[in-house]
Amino acid sequence: MKGILKKTAMLLALALSASMMTACGSSGSQNGEKVEIRIVTSERSKMDLYQSAADKFNEENDKNIQVVFDFKADNIGELIKTGYTSNNAPDIHGGMGSAMDNLAKKSGWYREVPEETVAAWKEQHGANSVTFTGDKIYSLKTVSTMEGNNGYKFLWNKTLFAEAGLDPETPPKTWAEVREFAKKITEVGAGKKYGYVMPFKDAIFTRYYIIIPGATSGIYNADGFEPTQGKYDFSIYAPMIEVYRQMIADGSVFPSPYTIDNDTARAQFAEGNIGMICAAGWDVDVFNDQFPVKDEWGITEYPVIEEFAGGYPYGVGSGTSYYMSNQSAHPEEQLEVYTWFMTLIEDEEIRAAKKGHEEFSTFKYPIAKSDGAKTPTGILKIEGEDSWTMLKNLILSDGDIKEGLQAISDSYNAALERARQDGENVDSYIHPDYSFYADSEEELAAQAEQLAKEEAASAE
Amino acid sequence: MAKIITNNKRINIPELLIRGVMYAILLAIAAVTLFPVVYSLLGGFKTTQELMTSSSLIPKSFSFENYVYVWDRVNFGRYTFNSLVVTVAVVLVQMLMSTMTAYAFSRRDFRFKKIIRMMYISVLFIHAGTATLYPKYQLIVDMGINKNFLGLIFAESAAPITAILLVEGYLAGISKSFDEAAKIDGCSFVKTFTHIIFPMMLPVICVNALLAFRSVWNAYLMPMIITAGNDKLQLLSVAIVELKSGGAGMATNWAAILAAVNISIVPVVLVYIICNKQFISGVSAGGVKG
CATH class of the missing domain: 3.40.190.10 (Periplasmic binding protein-like II)
Structure with missing residues (x-):
């Protein structure tokens, strides 16, 4: 009996050793x-x-x-x-x-x-x-x-719109309307449903809630970098920060912008607790497969800030x-x-079977160009907080917006200068004639004309 | 002092109050400690959407979908097997190393013993932390064992000094007359260890084994680095964190992560249940010098 046990133990040890040496590490290339x-x-x-x-x-x-x-x-x-x-x-x-x-x-x-x-x-x-x-x-x-489906869009909950006495088929066209609608939805929501959400737990979402929506109003640059001048300028985002502060002051933002992350924001929208939300192409999968939206919902272009109307939706590969x-x-x-x-x-x-696929794949306006290669942010060593965190703090504080944005620009321009001194080819990021919206006025006009034709054809 | 006499028993009211307060505090601590476990157990049956939007602890319906997903689709069966192989091997190596080292320190005088022992103990106070990660990984790559289990076992096999000290404490309670009797009967130093002393150390070995099992089972950083190049070797602890990835813009499947965590808890709980008796006696015996 003892002998059998010993032999079994030996065999087990051998098998274990063999599996350690080969079972998982083997690949075809070795043999x-x-x-x-x-x-x-x-x-x-x-x-x-x-x-x-x-x-x-x-x-x-x-x-x-x-x-x-x-x-x-x-x-x-x-x-x-x-x-x-x-x-x-x-x-x-x-x-x-x-x-x-x-x-x-x-x-x-x-x-x-x-x-x-x-x-x-x-x-x-x-x-x-x-x-x-x-x-x-x-x-x-x-x-x-x-x-x-790689665009960025604005979603609204039609059911909540109807409950708040709003036309469920008419989404907001300006940020002033977003504020107004959010207030109404929150009032009817009785502390459970809110008009808007700002998932700023992860500060990078300021990009998807400020910078990318800003493009629709024509206030876009490459994440703060202005390639025509070769320096950072965040001052153009002041109107977006202003309207966000107003919505927070109204109490019509899902609590709390400090602690809510994008997963929770999307889950709450799907559950019918949030009236409006910013979204990207990948959210088509999220709202169809991961968090199916329980209410009726719609997809539209980002609203604009009235005085800045005339920009175009920004499209980028996701x-x-x-x-x-x-x-x-x-x-x-x-x-x-x-x-x-x-x-x-x-x-x-x-x-095609997924709701939103078509809307996220098509645009009502000409699409801004991808900015990936145009921003030098990747080569910078930022001292202190990054721009997303500084933008988030600016929205959630009551400090002077102009000064706050200037501080972000100063921090990034200082880092740009340090990069130059460290031998980085900063000048390669300067493009005096660069336009985010089209390579030329002719191209822009041609795109607009083409889209107008398509729109007219679909209207007929 | 107020006292009530019932059935010839005296009840001391202030003592009763103190006891009541103590129980309340202990219950509160137990609730705080157990809450994450209960949350995880019940959360594994929810959908991620429900998990993130509902404030209720109890799922609306008990679904095993998350368990099926992690076991079947994400290959957790494989990762559980990997973790078991590596953990069992490391525990065996660690037990051998800690008991032999402690026995040598406890029963034998040799040159530089004090210095060597001091060096061992100094590790308790100096923590190199992540500074050793890269050199260790490079060593494993250079040895060519990063693509099989040996790399993982090697990385985790160093017995912690606390295990050695615990065995030393336990050995102090075993009379040296056992060693002397074995020597008179013709046993060598090694044979005395393997045939006489080692079997007597079972309780403290159980303690160390359980602690080592838990530690290796939960090890993350080094296994993550070693298995970064080989998904088939991945351990449960690493695979659970990998589940956090949904892909560009997709939501994290937290409910699946909780199901995976629940799966990973089972072996540790089983080992504890099996070793429980030995664990208690080993801790109390190893903690006092006889």
């Missing part, structure tokens, strides 16, 4: 059969799409390539950085944030997309289908970004940028997988 290409992404919501596409690709490709997806959390940047510093980076991965992406590009971690691949991609998807960093291209725009590592042991297969991965997009039928 010469499969070349494993690893893609690290934080897009867990697309897990089904990516995984089923990978299974199909792994089965059908004739080069023995095995695509493996790793889904990571918010710490993806640090993890990939650790991978690079220990020469163990994934073959393909999502962006690590602008500051870390800059470090990666400087350190030569990212692989440039080969010229012939870029040419083929441009031919297939248009001239704007690649992302430039200076004169280099490290990333192709995903088809999902180019063809998906997709993630993906990069190839320079450390891949299989560059040829890496490139093949990269170009395949960039084409993955949810089936059109599935997308």
Whole structure:
């Protein structure tokens, strides 16, 4: 009996050792059969799409390539950085944030997309289908970004509008109306339902509630950076801050802008407790799949500040940028997988069935250009709080708005000057003739004319 | 002093009041301590939308969807297996190391013993923290064990000094006459340890094993870095945090995270239930010098 036990224990120990050495660490590339290409992404919501596409690709490709997806959390940047510093980076991965992406590009971690691949991609998807960093291209725009629902819009709860005596089919057109409607909804809401929400627990949401909506009123610059002058100027956002302060003073904002995050804000909107909310293209999935909206709701363009009317809605790709590592042991297969991965997009039928997909994919006005390559914020070392936090504090305080915005501009311009002294090519961000809305007045006029025609045709 | 006599028993009213207040305080502490556990247990049955909008602790309906999602779709079965393999291996290594080290310190005189012991104890007061993360990871990569379980086991295997001190305290209560008798019977130092003393240390080993199990089971930082390059190796503690990622703009699935947390609690609770008796006796015996 003792002997049998000893032998069993030995066998178990051997099995455990074997599993430790090989069971999980093995990949096809080690036995010469499969070349494993690893893609690290934080897009867990697309897990089904990516995984089923990978299974199909792994089965059908004739080069023995095995695509493996790793889904990571918010710490993806640090993890990939650790991978690079220990020469163990994934073959393909999502962006690590602008500051870390800059470090990666400087350190030569990212692989440039080969010229012939870029040419083929441009031919297939248009001239704007690649992302430039200076004169280099490290990333192709995903088809999902180019063809998906990537705009920013304003949502309203029709049921709450009706309960408050407002026309449920008429959303607010100006921020003054937003304030007025929010007050009415809050009054009827009896402490349970509120007119508007400001999810400023994470200060970055000031971008989605101040800067991007501001574009509709023509008060947009590249997150505070004015490329025509080559310096930061946050003063243009004063009207947005003013109206937000007024709404907070009215008590018509869901409590409390200090503590509520965007997930809670969206869940409360879906539950029917918030009248109006700012939203982005990705919210189509959130409000259809994650938090189905219980009431009737509508989607419209951002309201404008009356005296600034005349701007245009700002549209930007909401997709993630993906990069190839320079450390891949299989560059040829890496490139093949990269170009395949960039084409993955949810089936059109599935997308079209979701409420909001069409509205978020189309715009009533010409679309402002993407500003990604035009702001030097990623190369700056800011002393003290970042602009989002300073904007948030300004809204939630009663300090002088003009002085507060000047303080943000001063802080960023000082950082810009330090970057210049540190040898950064700050001047490459200056574009005296740059326009966010169109490359030329002619282009703008042509876009407007085209949209007017489409609108007239659809009205008929 | 007010006293009530009932059935020949005297009830001291102030004492009763003090006892009542004490129970109230203890109940409040228990409620505060247990609230997150109850919240997590019940939250695992809700949808994230309900979790974020309802103030009620009780779910509107008990759904196992979150458990199915994390177990089946997010592969938590695999991660649970990984955590079990790594934790059991690390606990075994740590137990061996802590008992051998403590036995040597306790029963043997050797050169520089005081200095070495002092160095061990100094670790209690000097915490290198995250400064050791990168060198440790680089060492694991250089050794070529970052793509299998050995890297994870190596990273977590250093026995904590508290475990060694606990065993030393326990050994102080075991008479040296056992060692002497074994020596007279022809046992070597090692054999005395393995055949005589080690079996006698079972209660304190249980204590250390339980503490080590809990610590390794919950380890996050180093396993996260090592498994960053290999999803198949991921441990439960890391996988739970990874669930926080929804993708660009998507909401975090908090209800699934709570379900995952509930799954991860089960093994630790089971180990505690099994080791409970030994744990109590080990702590009390190891804590006092005999």
